[in-house]
Amino acid sequence: MSRSVFYRLASALALLASLAFLPFNSQAQLRVDISGTGAQQFPVAIADFSGDPAGRLIAEVIRADLTRSGQFRLINTTGAQLTIDSPIAYAEWRTRGADYVAYGTVTKTAEGQYEVKYRLADTINQQQLDGVAFDGSDRELRRIAHQIADRIYEKITGIRGVFATRIAYVLKQGNTYELQIADADGQNPQIALRSREPIISPAWSPDGSKLAYVSFESGKPVVYVHELATSKRVPVANFKGNNSAPAWSPDGQTLAVVLTRDGLSQIYLVNSADGSNLRRLTRSPLIDTEPVFSPDGQSIFFTSDRSGSPQIYQVPVTGGEARRITFNGNYNITPRISPDGQSLLVVTRRDGQFRIALIDLATGNETLLTQGPDDQSPSFAPNGKQVLYAAKQGGRNMLAGVSSDGRMRQTLSVLNGEIREPTWGPYGQSQ
Structure with missing residues (x-):
């Protein structure tokens, strides 16, 4: 096998997958391929916002967001002339097949700012469901369009939307590595860090204001915490040997890291602010790596080969005996816990194929979400309804997404660069 289990577990530094999917300037074209639909699709019409040419762009972004979720069926709005002040012809929209209609206006001020007003109408009950105004450049x-899409999604499904969230990933172009952050749809990428040495394992802080990651710029792997607003960063794990795989506690005060300072890879805890208060969590004769906190902060899931093959275990944050979680198959790595703590994503190997599996922690039931052959780095959306991962298909590297029920799939790709280890950010403070 080209990727040895020992190396993957011992160092936690191997880059298991690469992919290329995002536009890196405003002119780059992102290709999005979507297949499947949700178990239920809500018929909704998104009319072009009136008043300014920017209104068409806003409507297009909203339509694209809702389409990618797989939970909406878009109704044709050709010929629709809707404004905030005009009454809704409920019967006409019902005839078109729309249970919901979203519309609005865009006004550009003398200062060059925009005021965006939006409304959502329920044509069945013949009432307004939502209405709000936004200001921005x-x-x-x-961003405003994503926020409107989030409101539509939540008002109709009852579940919080994730269109205005962000993703992080590492882009490799030639001999340069960039830690980049983009909108959840892959647009508007920003560079947080550029280096001639590898950058790996980005992990969002719970409030979305910081990223922890591993950088090799000093000639060895060091864990940093990077404040996005100021670009200030602090080395929080710079011990002898390897420092890798940072994971945040739910309160943002602690990082779990993997160190080889005492021999094989083991899991330690440090204060996220400055790396102080080092304490060792696991003590096994073999390799423990890839930690992730449970949502309640009381335990940590991790990968270990202590049973003879890589499997997922759970240990209290206070230490003690670890409990084995995975038993299906002889290769399960990279645990990622759902926001509600009820499900676990893992990378599993089946018939030589690396696939993403979802495990119900209460029943142990497993659902294979992806087809392989080389799917890696899964990451839950903050509402738990979608999964982001790295895929390699037909010799091409790409970013892929799948709904948590496995029904809706999408792939996103561009031609240039390699993108590694994507991770979905949390809800921001303004969301």
Whole structure:
């Protein structure tokens, strides 16, 4: 096998997958391929927002967001002329097949700012469901559109939307590595760090204001915490040997890291602010790596080969005996816990194929979400309804997404660069 289990577990530094999917300037074209649909699709019409040419862009972004979720069926709005002040022809929209209609207006002020007003109408009950106004610059129009899409999603499904969240990933172009952050749809990428040496294992802080990651710029792997607003960063794990696989506690005060300072890879805890208060969590004669905190902060899931093959275990944050979680198959790595703590994502190997599996922690039931052959680095959306992962298909590297029930799939790709270890960010403070 080209990727040895020992190396993957011992160092936790192997880059298991690469992919290329995002546009890295405003002109780059992102290709999105979608297949499947949700178990239920809500018929909704998204009319172009009136008043300014930017209104069409806003509507297009909203439509694209809702389409990618797989939970909406878009109704044709050709010829629709809707404004905030005009009454809704409920019967007409019902005839078109729309249970819901979203519309709005866009006004550009003398100062060059935009005011965006939005409404959502329920044509069955013939009432307004939602209405709000946003202000922003032309650079903020996409963000506003994502926020409107989130409101539509939540009002109709009852589940919080994730369109206005962000993702992080490492882009490799030539001999340069960049830690980049983009909107959840892959647009508006920003560079947080550029280096000639590898950057791996990005992990979001719970409030979305920081990223922890591993950088090799000093000639060895060191764990940093990077404040996104100021670019200030602090080395929090710089011990002898390897320092890797940072994971945040739910309160943001602690990082779990993997160190080889005492021999084989083991899991330790440090204060996230400055790396102080080092304490060892696991003590096994073999390899423990890839930690992730449970949502309640009381335990940590991790990968270990202590049973003879890589499997997922759970240990209290206070230490003690670890409990084995995975038993299906002889290769299960990279645990990722759902926001509600009820499900676990893992990378599993089946018939030589690396696939993403979802495990119900209460029953142990497993659902294979992806087809392989080389799917890696799974990451839950903050509402738990979608999964982001790295895929390699037909010799091409790409980012892929799948709904947590496995029904809806999408792939996103561009031609240039390699993107590694994508991770979905949390809800921001303004969401």
